Amino acid sequence: MRTITRRALLRSGLAWCAVAPWLKPLRADADTDAGQPAPQMAPGVTDTEIVLGMSAAFSGPSRGLGIELYRGATAYFDHVNEQGGIAGRNVMLKTYDDGYQPAPSVRNTLKLMLQDQVFLLFGYVGTPTVTRVLPMLKKFQDRNFFLFFPFTGAQPQREPPYGDFAFNLRSSYRQETAGLVDNFVRINRKRIAVFYQADAYGRSGWAGVRRALKHYGRQIAGEATYRRGTKFTASMRRQVEILKASQPEAVICIGSYAACAAFVRDAVNLGLQVPIANLSFVGSENLLKLLTHWALTEERGNSEQYTRLLVNSQVVPSYEEASMPAIKEYRDLMRRYNPQPPLELLKEPYLPSEHSFVSLEGFIDAKLMVEILRRLGDRPERSQLQQAVFTVQDFDLGIDERASFGPDRRQGLQQVYYTVVEEGRFVLLDNWEDRFA
Amino acid sequence: MKIQKLFQKTLFGVFSLFGLISLSTSVLCIYTVDTHLSEEYESNSKDIAKTIADSSVDILLNRDLSALQSLIDQFVEIQSIRYIYIADEEGEFVAHTFVPGVPEEIRTGDRNNTATVERSLPGMGDFVEVGSPILAGVAGTVHVGMDTDLIALKIQRAIGRQVYLISIILVVGVLAAIWFVNLAAKPLGDLLAYAVTLARDRDNGADDTLLARDDEVGQLARLFLYFSEGVPAEGEQRVSSGNDG
Numbered sequence: 001m002r003t004i005t006r007r008a009l010l011r012s013g014l015a016w017c018a019v020a021p022w023l024k025p026l027r028a029d030a031d032t033d034a035g036q037p038a039p040q041m042a043p044g045v046t047d048t049e050i051v052l053g054m055s056a057a058f059s060g061p062s063r064g065l066g067i068e069l070y071r072g073a074t075a076y077f078d079h080v081n082e083q084g085g086i087a088g089r090n091v092m093l094k095t096y097d098d099g100y101q102p103a104p105s106v107r108n109t110l111k112l113m114l115q116d117q118v119f120l121l122f123g124y125v126g127t128p129t130v131t132r133v134l135p136m137l138k139k140f141q142d143r144n145f146f147l148f149f150p151f152t153g154a155q156p157q158r159e160p161p162y163g164d165f166a167f168n169l170r171s172s173y174r175q176e177t178a179g180l181v182d183n184f185v186r187i188n189r190k191r192i193a194v195f196y197q198a199d200a201y202g203r204s205g206w207a208g209v210r211r212a213l214k215h216y217g218r219q220i221a222g223e224a225t226y227r228r229g230t231k232f233t234a235s236m237r238r239q240v241e242i243l244k245a246s247q248p249e250a251v252i253c254i255g256s257y258a259a260c261a262a263f264v265r266d267a268v269n270l271g272l273q274v275p276i277a278n279l280s281f282v283g284s285e286n287l288l289k290l291l292t293h294w295a296l297t298e299e300r301g302n303s304e305q306y307t308r309l310l311v312n313s314q315v316v317p318s319y320e321e322a323s324m325p326a327i328k329e330y331r332d333l334m335r336r337y338n339p340q341p342p343l344e345l346l347k348e349p350y351l352p353s354e355h356s357f358v359s360l361e362g363f364i365d366a367k368l369m370v371e372i373l374r375r376l377g378d379r380p381e382r383s384q385l386q387q388a389v390f391t392v393q394d395f396d397l398g399i400d401e402r403a404s405f406g407p408d409r410r411q412g413l414q415q416v417y418y419t420v421v422e423e424g425r426f427v428l429l430d431n432w433e434d435r436f437a
Numbered sequence: 438m439k440i441q442k443l444f445q446k447t448l449f450g451v452f453s454l455f456g457l458i459s460l461s462t463s464v465l466c467i468y469t470v471d472t473h474l475s476e477e478y479e480s481n482s483k484d485i486a487k488t489i490a491d492s493s494v495d496i497l498l499n500r501d502l503s504a505l506q507s508l509i510d511q512f513v514e515i516q517s518i519r520y521i522y523i524a525d526e527e528g529e530f531v532a533h534t535f536v537p538g539v540p541e542e543i544r545t546g547d548r549n550n551t552a553t554v555e556r557s558l559p560g561m562g563d564f565v566e567v568g569s570p571i572l573a574g575v576a577g578t579v580h581v582g583m584d585t586d587l588i589a590l591k592i593q594r595a596i597g598r599q600v601y602l603i604s605i606i607l608v609v610g611v612l613a614a615i616w617f618v619n620l621a622a623k624p625l626g627d628l629l630a631y632a633v634t635l636a637r638d639r640d641n642g643a644d645d646t647l648l649a650r651d652d653e654v655g656q657l658a659r660l661f662l663y664f665s666e667g668v669p670a671e672g673e674q675r676v677s678s679g680n681d682g
Contacts, residue, residue, distance in 0.1 A: 102510075131507040155501030198536050203506035225536045238537045 042381045043143075044119025048085075050373060050380060051092045053112030055133075056125035056151070057100035058345040061231050061258040064286040065358055066125045067341040067350055069151050070095065072330070072362025073123055073369075074339040080370050087378045091370065094118055097345040098129055100228065100256070105129035109136055113145055120385065121147040123365060126281075127154040127201035128228065130166075137165035144382035148372075149365040151358070152281065153315070154204040158411060167389055168411040169365055169403065170315040173279060177208030177252060178215075179416045180277045180313055184250045185216050187437045189275065193222035193248035195239060195263050197255045201228075205254025205279055222246025230259040232290050236266040243272065250275045250436075257283040261290040268306050275436045278312045284419065284426050285356040287312075292424065307421040311429060311436070314417040316364055317399050318428050319355040326398025330363045331355065357419075357426070364397055368412065371395065444622045451614035459607040466599045474592045478517060478583055479553065479567060485512055486551075486569035486581040493523060493579065494572050497531070505532045512581075517591065519564060520582040524548035526575060543580075551578055555585070562586050624654040631658055635665050 044051045054073075056066030074093065081090040094116050096108035105124070112118045113136070121137075124130050130150045134157055137145050147166040150157060153173035157166035184192055194209050196202030202225065210220055224239035240263065243251060251267070251274060253260045260282050267276060278287065288307065295303035322328045334355060341350060353359065373380060375388040392412070395403045403412035419426040420435060429435060489509060496505045509521040513534045522533035528548045530539055540558045551568030558564060564582040571577045624647075631644045647658040 127503060128507065128510070131503060154503050156504050156507075159500065198534060199510055200503040200507040203532060204501060204503035207502040224538045227536050242538045 041379075042119065043117040044382075045089065045380050048089055049092050050086060050089050051094050051116070051118045052120055052122040052148075052369070053094050053096075053109075053116060053118035054121070054123045055096045055098045055105050055108035055112065055129070056123060058095070058097035058341060059347040060099040060101075061229055062100040062126070062256040062283070063348075063350060064257060064353075065100070065151065065281070065283050066097070068283070068285075068353060068356050068358035069123055069125060069362035069365075070341060071339040071352060072334070072356075072359030072364075073366040074362075075330070075333040075337045075359075076363050076366035076370065078337045078339065079333050086370060086373045091373070093122070095342050095345060097347075098125075100126050100129060102128050102132040106132050106136065109133045113140060113143070119380065119382065121145065122149065122369060123362060124150040125152070127152045127156075127204055128199045130154070131156045131200045134162035134165060138162060141165065144385065146382075146385050148369055151361065152201065153279070154201065155207075156200075163410055166410065167405065169368060169413055170280070170361060170411075171414055171416050172208075172411065173205045173254070173281075174208045174211065175414065176279050176313040176315070176416050177205055177254075178212040179418070180252055180311075181209060181212035181216075183418070183432045184275070184277075184436075185218075187432050189249035189436065190216070190218060191221040191247060191249040192218075193224075193243045193246050193251045194220050195224050195226070195243060195251055195253045195255065195260075197228050197259065198225040199228050201281070202254045205252070209252050209254075221248045226255065226259045226263070228256075230262065232258045232262050232265075232294070234259070234262055236263040237270065239263060240266045240270045240272055243267075244270065248272075248274055250277065252277045252279075253282065254279055255282060257287040257290065261287045261294075264291060264306055264310065265294060268309075273309065275309050275311055278310065280313055280315045280357065280361075282312060283356070283358055284312045284314070285353045285358075288421060288424070288426065289353075303424075304421075309436075310421055312419050312426060314357050314419055314426075315413065315415070316357055316360045317417060318419065318426065319357065319360045320425070320427065324399050326364060326367065327360070329398060330360055333363070334359065364399065367397055368392070368395070368403060444618055447618050448611075448615060451618070452611050455607050455610045455614070459603050462603050463600050466603070467596050470596050470599065471592050474595060475588065478588050478591075479565060482518065482565075482567045482581045482583050483553075483569065485515070485518065486567050486579045488512075489521065489523070489581075490569040490571045490579040494576060497525065497571065497576050502531055509534060517583050517587045518581055519561070519584040519587070522580050523571075523577060524580075525577040531577070548580075549574065549578055551580075556582065624650070624652075628654050628657055628661075632661050635661055 054070065056069060057063050058066045077091045077093065080086065085091065094112060096111065098105035098108050112121060124133065124147060130152050131154065137147060147157065149169045150166060153170055153176060155172065155174065156162055158168060158172060181192060192209065192213060194206050196206050213219060222243050222245065224242040226236065226239060253263060253276060260278055264276055291306045292303040295306055317324060317327060319327055319330065322331060372388050372392065375391055376384055389405045390407065392403060392405045397403055401413050401415045405412055418429040420429045489512060492508055493505055505523060509523065509532055512518060513521050520534050522543065523531050525531045533539055540561065542556060542558060551570055553565060553567050556564045556566050563585045565585055566580055566582045568578050568580045571579060627647060631647050643662055644658065647655060648662065649655065
C-alpha cells in the first residue's frame with residue numbers, strides 16, 4: 001500500500017492552489033451540489049427532453065405528405081429514445097397541423113417559437129408554407145431559431161436573404177427539374193410542358209424547368225395550373241386540353257399527389273400519351289394508390305395504362321434497396337414501431353403506407369438531426385447549432401451518398417433518383433431510352 | 438269634406454317634399470359613393486401594383502421566382518383583386534395567379550402597357566386592370582385585375598345602406614307628418630261638427646268642451662255661438678279678443 005508522505009501532501013496542496021482558480025468555473029458548470037445555482041437550460045431542453053417543433057399538413061388533400069414524413073421521423077426518434085435518448089434526453093416532436101396552408105403555418109410557427117419554446121423547427125412541409133415562415137426566423141434571429149430539413153426543394157431557404165436560417169438535406173427542385181429535363185432532352189423529348197400548382201411551389205418547379213430548358217436554348221412548350229388543395233375528384237380536363245394544344249413530348253408536374261393523380265387520370269383518358277414526370281414532393285405512393293384504386297373502382301381494367309408513362313424523381317434512394325444500411329434500418333424500425341400519425345391532429349381516416357419515399361426522407365432527416373443534437377454535447381444550446389451542423393462533413397448516413405454542410409453549403413445531399421412503376425410499385429429507372437424513347 | 442281635402446293636400450305636399458329630398462339625396466349619394474369607391478378601388482389597386490413592382494425588383498434580379506409568386510399570392514388574397522401577373526422585360530409571364538392558365542386575351546395582349554384597361558375574360562368575368570412598371574419598365578411590368586362585378590356589388594351594398602337610411606327617414610317623416618296634420622285637423626273637424634249641430638239646434642247645440650278651449654278653435658266656437666244667438670247692436674257687447682283668455 002502506498003503511503004502518503006508529508007512532502008507529497010504539501011506538493012499536491014500547492015498544485016491544487018495553483019490550478020483551483022481555473023478549475024472553479026468548470027466545476028460551477030458541472031457541479032450543482034456545491035451550493036451554486038443550476039445553470040439554466042436552453043429553451044426546449046429539459047433534463048429529460050429535447051423538444052422539436054413541426055408544422056405540417058396533417059389534414060386536407062396533401063395530408064399524406066405530413067403524416068408520412070412524421071411517421072418516418074418518429075420511427076427513428078422512438079428508436080433513439082428507447083436506446084436512452086441523447087445524453088439521457090428523449091427527442092420529442094411537438095406537432096401542429098397547417099393543412100399545407102401558409103396562414104396556419106405562420107400561426108403554428110409563432111406558437112412553437114414563443115409559446116411552446118421549442119429547441120428548433122424540424123420537418124416543415126411545403127414551399128408556400130415555408131416561404132412565409134422564413135421571414136419569422138429572420139425576425140427572431142437573436143434567439144437563434146433554425147429550420148431543419150424542410151420537405152421542400154425550393155430556393156428561398158437555400159439562398160439569401162433567408163438561407164442562413166435553414167438547413168436542407170434533400171436536393172433542390174432545381175436539381176430535380178434539371179435532371180428530368182436533361183434526361184428528356186437526351187432521349188429526344190424536347191417539347192416539355194409543365195403542369196403546376198398555382199403558388200410558390202409550382203413557380204419554383206416551373207422556374208427550374210425554364211432554367212434547365214434555357215440551357216438547351218428552348219422554352220417551356222406549354223403550361224397549365226391548378227389551385228392548391230385540389231382533390232383527386234376534380235376534373236383536370238381543361239388543363240389537359242391546354243397542354244395537349246401545345247403538343248408536348250413530355251410533361252413535368254409540380255404538384256401534390258391528389259391533383260397530379262387527377263391530371264394523370266384525365267391525361268390518359270383524353271389521349272395525352274407522353275411521359276409524365278413528378279417531383280419528389282408529389283408523394284409517389286399516395287399518387288399510385290389513388291390511380292390504382294380509381295382504375296379498380298371505375299372498372300378501367302389494369303391501372304398499368306395510367307402508370308406506365310409515369311417517371312417520378314426522388315431525393316432519397318428506393319426503400320427497396322435494403323442493401324444500404326440506412327434502408328435496412330428504416331425498414332426494420334418502421335416494422336418494429338409502426339408509427340401512427342398524431343391522433344389529435346387527424347381529422348379524417350388515413351391509411352399509412354408501409355414504406356414510402358416520404359417516410360424514408362423523414363427517417364433520414366431524423367437520423368441526421370439526432371447526430372447534430374449529439375454533437376451539441378450534454379448542454380445543447382441554440383447558439384451552438386450552426387457550428388454543430390458545420391462539423392457534419394462527409395457524414396455516412398447509411399445511403400449511397402455522404403452528407404456535408406458548411407457556411408456555403410446549406411444542403412446536405414445532392415443526388416436525385418428517378419423511379420418508374422413496375423408491378424404496382426416504384427422502382428429505380430435504369431434506362432430512359434428503353435422506357436420512353 | 439273640406440278638412441279631409443285640406444288634410445290630403447297637406448299630406449300630399451309633405452310627402453312630395455320628403456320624396457323630393459329623399460330622391461335627390463339618394464341620387465347624389467349614389468353618384469358620390471359610386472364615383473368615390475370606384476376611384477378608391479382603382480387607386481388602391483394601382484398602389485398594390487406599384488408596391489409589388491417596387492418589391493419585385495430585388496426578387497427579379499437576385500432571387501428565385503417562387504419568392505415573387507409568394508409575394509403576389511399574398512396580395513391576391515385581398516378581396517376584389519382577382520388576378521395578378523408579372524411579365525419580365527421580354528414579355529414572358531414570370532409569375533401569375535391564373536388557373537388553369539393565362540387567358541388568351543392577356544397572352545396575346547400588350548404586356549408593356551400599364552394604362553388602366555377594362556377586360557372581359559371568358560369564363561372569368563369583367564375586370565378593370567391596372568399596371569405598374571418595374572424599374573421604370575426595364576425589368577418588366579406588374580398587372581392587377583379587379584373584379585368589376587365584385588366592386589359593383591360592394592358599391593351597391595354601400596349605396597343600399599345609405600338609401601335604406603334615407604328611406605327610413607322618409608317613412609318616419611311621412612308618419613310624423615300624418616300624425617301632426619291629424620293632430621291639427623281633429624279640432625277643426627270637431628268645430629265643423631259643432632257648427633253643424635249649432636245650426637240644427639241653436640238652443641241645445643252648445644259644446645262646453647269646445648267653448649272652453651283657449652285657442653283659435655275655442656274662439657271660433659264662441660263666435661259661432663254668438664252668431665247663432667243673434668248679433669247684438671253695435672257696442673252692446675264686444676267679442677273678446679284672442680288674448681282675453
